[in-house]
Amino acid sequence: MAELTFGCTGASAPRYAATPTLAFELTITESTGVRVQAIALRCQIRIEPHRRRYSAAEAERLHDLFGDPSRWADTVKPIQLATISTMVPTFTALTEIQLEMPCTYDLEVASARYLYGLDDGTIPLLLLFSGTVFTQPADGEGFSVELVPWSSEASFRLPVSVWHEVVEIHFPGSAWLRCGRDTMDALAAFKSARALPTWDATLSALLATAGQPDPATLEAAPPDPATLEAGPPLPREPRPAAP
Secondary structure: OOOEEEEEEEEEOOOOOOOOEEEEEEEEEEOOOOEEEEEEEEEEEEEOHHHOOOOHHHHHHOHHHHOOHHHHHHHOOOEEEEEEEEEEOOEEOEEEEEEEEEOOOEOOOHHHHHHHOOOOOEEEEEEEEEEEEEEEOOOOOOOEEEEOOOOOEEEEEEEHHHHHHHHHHHOOOOOEOOOOHHHHHHHHHHHHHOOOOOHHHHHHHHHHHHOOOOHHHOOOOOOOHHHHHHOOOOOOOOOOOOO
């Protein structure tokens, strides 16, 4: 029976990937000397946010996700990042593979919103492995099939700078927002009516409009009702002359 040990030694941002991708460098060690013909490997990647510290600015950006920092002991839980499948080719004793993880920058997704809120440092990750192992017996006859133990896992601290690099390669200086169709139609009408060249310019114009009071809504303050009821002040009567 194969004895497998998994490790993660690094991560990088493939510059020429068609979509935003994070590539993990994995090592797989087999300690009994049996020849591994192949592994149908599955890897579940989780973020463990409780294993790092946060600056005040980061805590403010993560408020929508975890709530007030005073409650983080109860609200900060592991976040599912991805589940990836890959095939590991034949090896004996040790092999190194690259596990590529597609990334999303949709800020409606909890993992993307969490990663967007970080400035620097590292991101604590836990990689959980499962799958099917195909080995060849010592006599070289046939194959043996067994499962990757559910206890197989590896920890890795992903530099925040690597995540920023993944994003900047495909969305330089940009961010994504999702909105409803009615909102999109209204934005398109606003953009067309003002001949704005981009959606960024459209949102900037809306923000500028929202920051200035509308002159049409500014009306003169109504007169004091007490003054209207009392009418104009009465003239004073002259004091009688002293005898």
